[in-house]
Amino acid sequence: MPTREYWETRCQCIYPHVALLWDIGYRYPAPYKDCFTTWRCVVHTEEADDSRFWDRYIEVLQLAAVPEKSRRWYVTRIERYLAAQHRPVSEHEAETVRGYLSQAGRDPQIEGWLFRQLVQALQLLFTKHFSPLWAAEFDWQYWLDSARELEATHPTVARYNTPMKGAGSPPQPKEKNRHKNASAHAQVLVDIAAEIRRRNYSIRTERAYVAWAQRYIAFHDDLDPRQLGATDVAAYLSHLALAREVAASTQSQALNALVFLYDQVLQQKLGTMSGLVAARKPQALPTVLTRDEVKQFLECTHEDTLGLMIGLLYGTGMRLMECVRLRVLDVDFGYSQILVRNGKGDKDRFTTLAASLIPSIENQMQKARVLHNQDLAAGHGAVYLPYALERKYPNAAREWPWQYVFPARDVSTDPLTGIVRRHHVDPSVVNKAIKSAARRAGQTKMISAHTFRHSFATSLLQRGTDIRTIQQLLGHADVATTMIYTHVLQQGGQGVPSPLDDLHP
Secondary structure (H helix, E strand, O other): OOOHHHHHHHHHHHHHHHHHHHHOOOOOOOOOOOHHHHHHHHHOHHHHOHHHHHHHHHHHHHHOOOOHHHHHHHHHHHHHHHHOOOOOHHHOOHHHHHHHHHHHHOOOOOOHHHHHHHHHHHHHHHHHHHOOHHHHHOOHHHHHHHOOOOOOOOHHHHOOOOOOOOOOOOOOOOOOOOOOOOHHHHHHHHHHHHHHHHOOOOHHHHHHHHHHHHHHHHHOOOOOHHHOOHHHHHHHHHHHHHOOOOOHHHHHHHHHHHHHHHHHHOOOOOOOOOOOOOOOOOOOOOOOOOHHHHHHHHHOOOOHHHHHHHHHHHHHOOOHHHHHOOEHHHEEOOOOEEEEOOOOOOOOEEEEOOHHHHHHHHHHHHHHHHHHHHHHHOOOOOOOOOOOHHHHOOOHHHOHHHOEOOEOOOOEEOOOOOOEEOOEOOHHHHHHHHHHHHHHOOOOOOOOHHHHHHHHHHHHHHOOOOHHHHHHHHOOOOHHHHOHHHHHHOOHHHOOOOHHHHHOO
16 A cells, blocks of 8 residues: 555645646645545546546647647547557556557658657646656657658668659649540449448438549540549549649548549559649638627528527537438427437437527427428328338338428428428528528628537637537537637637737726
8 A cells, every 4th residue: 555655745746737727627635635535536537527638638738838730639649549548547657658659650651740749749648737757757758859750861861862753743634525425334323323322321422422423534535434543533633633723622522432433333442542632721710600690690580490490500519411300309308408310420419409499499390290290181291211210110200200390391302212202491591591691690701501510619618618528519529620619719819919909908
């Protein structure tokens, strides 16, 4: 059993961080009041209250003057480190970190600057966050130096640093007639659609992938894609970046579509795409609205149903498609929560439901039920069910709990099955309503449906909600994605006041 002096020594090491935790809302006892209890509280924070773990680590990064744009990557390095371990951080020893760094250093894909970032992230975690005794004696500098890359003039590097012949900008692809008919390879397009439907991908994915395959075939003069390969794919993607000047996300979608075509449909491995020119990805921050701007925006929304949907986007943080696909059984009035089904990554999650919206939602459900009863009387009334639920529960499609909260105004024909039924409201209707309300409100910001999701996260941060909770409400797979909202709050007047204000107190 360790002596009291042993625990007092440890508490002296962690005392600055006990004070730091006190400042941000933790009420741990003084370090000498109960040394053993204090030590257990600090080193087992991730088990006791995981929701605040990343908030404290982010504060450590801020105190260590880590550049703002790099903090999310430090968090990513630590997340991967923790995922590789099978015990709490408080039980990690010097050999644990040494073994992880040794394994990471053997990876030929990791560059020197990435390895140094990993070492620095771990150093801050164990010297500024938990501060075990071994961390002060750990040779961090050795691992930082081991990641230093050799200069270009070093004899070992110079041997393999011979310039490539004809180095320079990649050749520009020849202009093609992209409007030719691809009917000669129509079966390939049919096979793409069939494979996508077999995997239960959305109709939007099917249309996008088929369209990219058509453009790719037309770009190469209607050649059979089986006769083409990685070089031809790279040429087309480079054409998108250089000649078409598409966004990075557009080029990425085209790449995914063509990889799907070759790997899953044609059963051909593409291999390395040499000479691929990647589209530039701008480092843009999301547009957010203040509470007053959201209030003014909702007041300028004329139609009750669309106003309710916009209120849900801001009040729950749902994506637009998650909102229009909302079903009656997903709304839990008792617990004031909404179950978001089949979100991004095909994952379910819970999000909060504003009490002020409950009367409006109940009124909307009454309107939807009237339409549902009319459809049943007309011989319709069935709604789309995902996967094999319609076969497993034959009557569920006509039952009230499975109906959409926001049904379309008219019945339509399902493009996949040909069945006539009432679908959910088209998302384009919501987008048009948002643009109209923005004009009436005199809003100069570029507002879309996703702006309200960004504003939801930013408002929660302003209220003091921890970042892990916001990550779960938004359905982000990585907390580093949620950290973008901390950057938004640190811009402008909320981060650095203008010096002009000092002249006018």
